[in-house]
Amino acid sequence: MYFAALLARTEDGWEASDTELDDVETLADLADLAREATTDDETVLVCIEQDGEWFGVVRVDGEDDPRVFVSDAAAAMRSSYGEILLSDELLGRQPEDPSALDQLVDLDGTEEGEPEGSEDDDGSAERAAAAEAESAPAGPLGDAELLSDLGMDEKVLLSLSPEDALSEVADALGCTDVLEAVR
Secondary structure, three states, X not given: OEXXXXXXXXXXXXXXXXXXXXXXXXXXXXXHHHHOOOOOOOEEEEEEEEOOOEEXXXXXXXXXXXXXXXXXXXXXXXXXXXXXXXXXXXXXXXXXXXXXXXXXXXXXXXXXXXXXXXXXXXXXXHHHHHHHHHOOOOOOEEOOOOOHHHOOOHHHHHHOOOOOHHHXXXXXXXXXXXXXXXX
């Protein structure tokens, strides 16, 4: 079970709304959803928590690139909602380029210049490389300072438990009542 809310900073204070992430497939989609929550280029936070295992905060300021913090990247990677937040850039890996793969593989499926039948006996090297590419580090990942100017220090954000994190964030921002109203 997950909970996701948008916290939009307005001139009248924070406004909260719960949100469904079913139609969100990428971080760019999530940023667009956040931008729709405000009429001005105000700060919008997307707060996500899942099963007390991990939480994430995405900060969108106008048209700037979203800033992301995830409490436990390995746990988030096992979640479809977490995968939205864990971009290639955040994980420090090169984005997949399907056209590069097409250039490397001949029509018969072997790499150019590779004799047929020279593949590993059981394919374990390829599986290990694929697993490494898909893995994420255990523990926090991203911009732990994304809430510093809003009242939550980096050290505090890093120390939050996933069960209480969004309540603690809302408390630091002074918007506990509006977040709890949409919970």
